[in-house]
Structure formats: structure tokens, C-alpha cells
Amino acid sequence: MHPPLTLHKHPMCAEIIEQFQKCHIEHPVAKFFGECTDLKIKLDRCFRQEKALKRKANFEESKKFKEQLRAFRKENAASSCQ
16 A cells, blocks of 8 residues: 555656556556556656655754754853852
């Protein structure tokens, strides 16, 4: 199962989404017999890659926030001791 195929939510996979949707329109019956399977596999791979990139970006953002928090706490600890 794949997430809803909205182009604005998946800009990285937009081209493959369009091809996949076009395949389903052009082959309304054959899609049930594997006509669009190659595109579905490409789409699944693209979604996985997109998810991994988002996860990495979130990790980096979290790491940066923790560093800022540490610096803030250190600054507050130093100013409260004076």
C-alpha cells in the first residue's frame, strides 16, 4: 500500500506518480494483471528514499536544536552563579 498520491506532498516522486496514474488510466483492466507493476516498484522505492531523506533532515535538525539547548543551559548556569 502506498500513501495518497498527491504531487505537492511528494515533490521528489512527482514524475513517477504522474506516470503511474497515467498507466492506471490507460490500462484500466490490465493494471490488475501487472501492467503498471514496474512503475509501482519505482514509486515504492522513491517513497522509501524520500522518507529516509526526511528522517535524516529531522535528525540533523534535532541535533542542532540539542546543541542550542546545551549552549543556552550552559549560559544560564554561568549567569546564575554570578
